[in-house]
Amino acid sequence: MKSAGFIFTLAAGLWLAALGRDQWSDWVDATQLPPLALETSVEVKDRTGTLLRAYTVSDGRWRLAIQGAEVDDGYLRMLVAYEDKRFWTHSGVDLWAMARAVKQAALNGRVISGGSTLTMQVARLLEDSGTGALDGKFRQMRVAWALERRLTKDQILQLYLHLAPFGGNLEGVRAASFAYFGKEPRRLTPAESALLVAIPQAPESRRPDRAHGRAVAAREKVLARAMRDGILAQDQSVAALTEPVPHIRRAFPALAPHFADRVVAEDPAARVHVLTLQAGLQKSLEALAKDVIAGQGERVQLAMVVADHGSGEVLASVGSAAFQADHRQGFVDMTQALRSPGSTLKPLIYGLSFDQGLGHPETMIDDRPMRFGTYAPQNFDRMFRGTLRMREALQLSLNLPAVQVLDALGPAKLLSALDKSGVKWHAPGDQPGLAIGLGGVGISLEDMVQLYAAIARGGVSLPLTHTMQGQQEPGQRVLTAVAAWQITDILAGLAPPPGAPQNRLAYKTGTSYGHRDAWAIGYDGRHVIGVWMGRPDGTPVPGAFGADTAAPVLFQAFARLKRQLDPQPPAPAATLLVSNAELPQPLQRFQSRAQAMAGPGNGPAVAFPPEGAEVELLPQGLLVKVEGGQAPFTWMADGVPLAVAERGRSSLLSRLGRGFVTLSVIDANGQSARASVRLR
Template sequence: MIWLLLPRPELYPSEFRFSRTLEDRNGRLLHLALTPDGKYSRFTPRQEISPALIEATLTLEDRHFHEHPGVNPLSLLRAAWGVVSGSAKGGGSTITMQLARLRYGLHTRTPWGKAWQMFRAVQMERHHTKDEILEAYLNQAPYGGNVEGVGAASLLWCGKPARELTMREAVALSVLPQSPTTRRPRASGENASLATAQHRLWERLREERGFPADPLDAAFTLRQLQPVPREAPHLARRLFAEKAADDRISSGVPVRCTLNAERQRGVEQAVNDYVARKREVGITNACALLVHAPTREVLAYVGSGRFLDSTIQGQVDGVMARRSPGSALKPFIYALAMQEGLIHPHTLLRDGRMAFGSYNPENFDRHFAGPISAQDALYHSRNIPAVTLAQRLAAPGLYGFLKDASVALPRPAEFYGLALPLGGGEVSMEELAELYALLANDGCTRRVQYFKDGAAMTAKSLLTTEARYLTREMLRTREGEPALDDPAVTWKTGTSHGFRDAWAAGIRGDYVLVVWIGNFNGKANPAFIARECAAPLLFETFRHLRLPMKRETPPAGIEQVELCAVSGQLPTPHCQHRVPGGFIPGVSPITPCDIHREVLVDAATGLRVARDDGKRDLKREVYEFWPPDLLEMFKLAGVPRKTPPPLEPSAEALVSADAAAVPKIVSPRAALIYTLQASDAKRQAIPLRADTAPGVNRVFWFAGSRFLGASDPATPVMWAASAGKWRVHVLDDHGRSAAVEVRVEMVP
């Protein structure tokens, strides 16, 4: 009756906790944490424990485990006789009794303690199966040092899971709980107590099972294996914290994430090797994130160069830190511009000194390239073309795109202004990886995933297939850069203002890799030039990983044609140099080239004539007809162009000189409201600028009937405007004019 009334006991103490463990996508252990009381204890189910270990443990501790009800009277009598007679007859405790001692923290050297132990053992046997009891014992038994349970012991002392233990290893482990302090495996030196105990048990098993004798039997012993698995420490800490309320974690259930152990180790090694080589130039820390673009699953996560290095604040998680991305956002400006039909990859853009109100951006090298194709402007990270394009994007522009892509920009668009394309906002490495995954895969905004069963998010399409393909092609590695020699990689770098952050983001097939070099304390370093330090790390990591490449084929919405190599437009018979290029039919601004034209030149005077009157010796020659502002940019950039000779001074010639090419007002822009500060002289002027036809030397500006000033086409006239509605018009020296309506407001 008492047997039936015994209450059901738990097999683990209420305060018992297993180590939190992080496993990769395939179940391989990445990270083993200490328990709150400083132990390593990894839960291992009964079916995951090697039969050899169970056999060795039962042979040593409790041969009749499956027959007795928790207490073995014969073993107790034998042990008692050994105490009385002074002979070693073995212990009398069963496996169940040892579990009771561990479970309840019993002191069993007194008669009362032994009796209480026996009672608890019988109570356990009443309510639990033998397999449950054996599993609980093997998960709580001490295995030397701060190692508890066979799961952690097999990992730390043998370097493998408990299911893979050999008979020799099983024998060596099974003797540890009898004397965990003296028999604890050591990194070096002799361990006579462990060697003697395991050899004695091995001989016993050999005789019972008929194993042949082996000279290695006596010499074999366990060695301490280091280090404890601590891969992806930043992610482990982060995921453990996120799941802190999940009781299953403290009960031994591992956290299985999307990381791939091989990829993780490859990225960690590449980062550590690179930082070690570059330490002499002050590069001491780096972070990296590898993402599978189609699924957005994170395959490798390196939050700092060395987690335990306090000199670099190594425990800061750089993947989550928000830093200025420099120019790493520029590809999305160009993608949006192509999607909106503002440019195609070969469209000529202006890279010259420009002012956007009071904002006067410069290029990184403080030089200007003059007219430059969009793909060259992006690849060489020219600032002026990027800011100009960003200004031309339809509202809400780059800011709206980033917000739709879940980039956490805490301030309104006005706060960032036109500095946003150059790193005026801060992003995290996760957000940058999400943006490049969007560019690499489907154009949809989706968050990176750390769990394979992560909830699917509603995906919003932000970039078309055609815009994404053309942008990737613009970013593809070019010949002549030996350190960046993988043509399968499309990439972009970003250097923050003041040399505090160096970024590189790359796409190879279905994979996106983002790396960062800098200091967590924000200290600047002239070596933090992204193209010189972050890009090599990006390519070294890609080479180390050997990721599969993916063949890029143009989507159906892209048309491949020949283009004029100079103007980037459809070639005419006068365009001698041509290049292949892609554009989006019906979207891209593609027209026949109007730069190269054939003219008649009087052989005697060298002047251009309007038509052949049959009276002079004329030559047909092809020249480039550039608008004056572009021609001035070429001149400032030191790039000579073949400009046409002047027209002969005749009325017929003047009439024929681009009669339809009226000026195009660039600033001010039509229908805009300009707000000026009355108290700031620098903010009281509006630049007046117009694109004019070749051959124009002077332009004249008017606001209503009021003359504002004159200049050459490449030089803006600064208008000190007053409040009101104005009709601003421009007149060139050929009599052609254009006008815009604007409104000016004044604020204190």
């Protein structure tokens, strides 16, 4: 039957050739072609074009987009030589090849070689018309002639590279290369090329994962033909025969699965998404997460985010230790979940207080039992350290000093700073109270990394981005450069976890109420990394502390990111680098809001310039006036002392620049007043 089919096909071709040229041409032009626009897999790639994750097309097949230039040239030459030697010269149907096939079939009583060209194979694959039926073969010839008229040879070859079957739900050479070799087909060995040439001739019976022996034999046949045709030298062919044929079908890349799902959902129409991630780093951190969680119990989960805080680009995002439905709820992206940040907001609280002239890293503050109305916070270890420097209070992550500072600032100030940094937060009630400073607010890991990136960037926010979009415009200023540097200097003074390098990484840990969340966030002069550990369902993890569980992972993540930390920037010129005794008297000891309100007499007020004013900055400086309070006065601009021990009520402040500035005046009793103005 098969030889009869070839005879019929040849006869049909000769009959068509016998028709008048015009009639035949009109008949070909009238051919109704199947759709030529192929659906290809949605792909998510890293910044270098490395495939992170791909998705099957609508019918569940893997069909990855590819250009001819992206395929190994040796494979293309081997393919054309084996399947269709005259591909570049015939018009779609190779009558000489058909005649040879018919002759061989007649002499041997069976099919020895096929007469289908690559163009005819494309026609068959486009219409899924089968191979043996006579009417199907006749249709393939007509479609092949029509394709050759409407497409270039390169376009036809590209269709074959997309549609060639490789067993199961694999279509196209790129999908096959990933499935059998785990790599792009840009660089294929002769043995790999030969296998990919052989499989489409009988895709189910030559699948190396299910019919290994037949796959080996088919590859040998292609290699022998390639050596005979001069495509391979004898030594190359011999070496190729020793290369093992894969026994298994590999899984397609699935790096950053949570992140990939998110970006595809954001833009479902796009076929390719190029992200800022680094595939190598992503793979390394996913392996780290899996190793860490292995000994943490079946319900504990881990998430990580790595970003370049200079550009805002996310370099890695690990939503969970494994993307699977298990007791750890691995399908949940824990970089996006709202969780209690514990003590990780304390650096922002202290930084805001430095900006407002309420304190300095060397300012002394009390750590003792106290109440704030009905709110009576406790330190995590329920111990008290007495009087100590603000620097030490932050490094020890003491709750009572932090609440005192937040009480003086006001919770609204903290929430406003979160808004400026681009953090999306959730707090219960219409007017969140002081508990937000100790974790009484919901924030995601990604947003916490964005907040610390703002501190690392000198106090200026910049939204994290996952797309390659060039230089971003900086956002709002959250802290002054001086306060941001002071916080960095404090956090870089923290002792690293046992066994970690002494590398001056600026970092902060946090543990939420009930041991539900363990955090560690750190940064150097270029990168910021955030780590979260806990249970996705929010149940407690007894004994879990940020310093003990999350911090070691943070340092391991930095070790996988780079060999050496990038140095932190130097202190801004306006930074006051002095001991406590050398500070202006009002800054030597912190005064709580209650102490300030109970101070002797009326506190000071900024008489000029008034709150919200727009004032012209004169060459000699800015004239300021204070009313009330008790001399001497200290004037500060954005937390930097500009005039100390002023006896008069008028002062001339120099070293100011144009733009928005917060002026603070502190009297001899430590009472203060502020006014935010714009200098032009």
